[in-house]
Amino acid sequence: MSPIRVLMVEDDPGLGKFLNACLKKQGYLVVPATTGAEALSLARSHHPDLVLLDLGLPDMDGMEVLRGLRTWSQAPVVVLSARSQERQKAEALDSGADDYLTKPFGVVELTARLRVAVRHLLRKEAAEPVVAAGDLRVDLESRKATLKGEDLHLTPLEFRLLAALARRQGKVATHQQLLTEVWGSSQADQTQYLHLYMRQLRHKIEADPKRPRFFRTESGVGYRLVLDQDPAAGG
Numbered sequence: 001m002s003p004i005r006v007l008m009v010e011d012d013p014g015l016g017k018f019l020n021a022c023l024k025k026q027g028y029l030v031v032p033a034t035t036g037a038e039a040l041s042l043a044r045s046h047h048p049d050l051v052l053l054d055l056g057l058p059d060m061d062g063m064e065v066l067r068g069l070r071t072w073s074q075a076p077v078v079v080l081s082a083r084s085q086e087r088q089k090a091e092a093l094d095s096g097a098d099d100y101l102t103k104p105f106g107v108v109e110l111t112a113r114l115r116v117a118v119r120h121l122l123r124k125e126a127a128e129p130v131v132a133a134g135d136l137r138v139d140l141e142s143r144k145a146t147l148k149g150e151d152l153h154l155t156p157l158e159f160r161l162l163a164a165l166a167r168r169q170g171k172v173a174t175h176q177q178l179l180t181e182v183w184g185s186s187q188a189d190q191t192q193y194l195h196l197y198m199r200q201l202r203h204k205i206e207a208d209p210k211r212p213r214f215f216r217t218e219s220g221v222g223y224r225l226v227l228d229q230d231p232a233a234g235g
Contacts, residue, residue, distance in 0.1 A: 002119075003027060003028060003029040004028050004029065004049045004050055005028070005029045005031060005035060005046060005047070005048045005049050006018070006023055006028050006029065006030055006048060006049070006052060007031045007039065007042055007043055007046065007048035007050070007051045007052070007075075008020065008023065008031065008032050008033065008052045009033045009034075009036070009039040009051065009052065009053045009054055009062070009065065010032075010033075010034070010054045010080065011034045011035065011056070011057055011058050011084055012054075015033070016032060016034070016102075017096060018034075018112075020032060020054065022107055022110060022111070022118050022136060023052075023114075026111060026114065027052060028050075028060065029115075030154075031046050031048060034057075034058075034059035035058055035059045035060075035135065035212065036056055036057045036061075036064060036065045036096065037059055037060070038062070038066060039065050039110055040069070042058045043069055043073060043075075044133040047073075047075075048075055049075055049076075049118075049121060050075055050076050050114070050117055050118065050121065050125070051069065051075055051076070051077040051078070051188060052078050052080055053066060053077055053078070053079050053080060054079075054080045054081065055079060055080070055081040055088075055092070056081065056143060057158045062079070062081070063091070063092065063095060065164075066079070066092065066095050066096055066097055067095055067096070069096070070096035071096070073170045075121075076098040076099075076118075076121055076171075076192065077096065077097045077098050077099075078097070078098060078100065078101060078113055078114065079092045079097045079099070079101070079230070080100075080101050080103060080105075081100060081101075081102060081103065082102070082103045086219065086220030086221050086227070087220075089102075089218075089220075089221050090175070090176070090220070090221050090222070092175045093124040093172060093173075093174045093177070093222070094176055096172045098111050098117055098120065099116060099117060099171055099172060100172075101113055101235070102192055104146060106142070107190050111197075116169075116170040116171065116227070117171075118193065119170055119227060120168070120169035120170060120171055123222075129141035129142075131149070131166040131167070131169065131225075132227070133166075133214055133225055133226060133227045134213065134214070135148045135149075135159075135188060136205060136214055138162055138163060138166040140163055140166065140167065140221060143159060145159065145162055147205060152202075152204060153204075154163065154203065157182065157183075157197060158197060158201055158204070160181075160182045161178065161182050161194075161197050162177055162197070162201060162225075164181045165176075165215070165223060165225040166225055168224070168225070168226060169227065170223040170224060170226065170227040171224060172218050172221060172222050172223070173222045173223060173224065174221055174222040175191050175221070175222050177222065178194055178222060178223070179191070179194055182194075182197075193214055198215065199225060201215065202214075202215055214226055220221065234235055
């Protein structure tokens with residue numbers, strides 16, 4: 001397999017050097033950019049497999065870069081931002097980002113999020129109908145879910161919610177994305193439905209619903225299904 005090409009969009013020299021070293025150590029091929037315009041140009045000429053995108057760029061807002069990329073590229077985008085507000089995280093995800101890291105972050109968190117993004121990329125290419133998260137298996141084609149080999153007895157809505165999370169291959173799904181996909185666009189603001197059904201899923205699937213292994217809550221943003229039970233990627 002050829003090295004995964006990462007477009008790294010970061011204007012801070014110190015952080016850029018840190019990211020470059022981390023990415024190369026993990027075996028990625030790095031294409032650096034320090035402005036939004038340069039990022040969009042390099043994306044078209046280098047066709048990256050993965051994008052690390054800082055939102056605070058000197059020439060344009062990173063959200064503009066994200067929207068520009070999404071007009072033609074489906075490469076996973078992990079947003080890097082000092083913006084910790086939940087609304088801005090949700091806006092980035094709803095605009096097509098696959099994940100986000102809030103500055104400051106450490107090497108363990110960075111590499112875990114990259115693994116999730118790469119895993120999503122590879123599984124999307126393979127188009128596997130079965131998504132595995134530890135001993136939880138979700139068969140999207142036959143619409144069945146099993147835990148430790150035993151069938152899970154889920155209602156149609158519960159399965160649709162589980163499938164919506166599974167299809168994202170470890171990516172975070174926002175409240176709005178889940179509500180629209182499972183209940184329809186007219187219910188996109190009814191977060192009480194989502195919270196209720198997530199509690200029901202946890203009670204049916206988690207050994208300890210108060211300390212979930214499979215379903216990670218992204219506070220104020222949404223949920224993600226933790227694949228392969230990677231401690232660094234979930235909680």
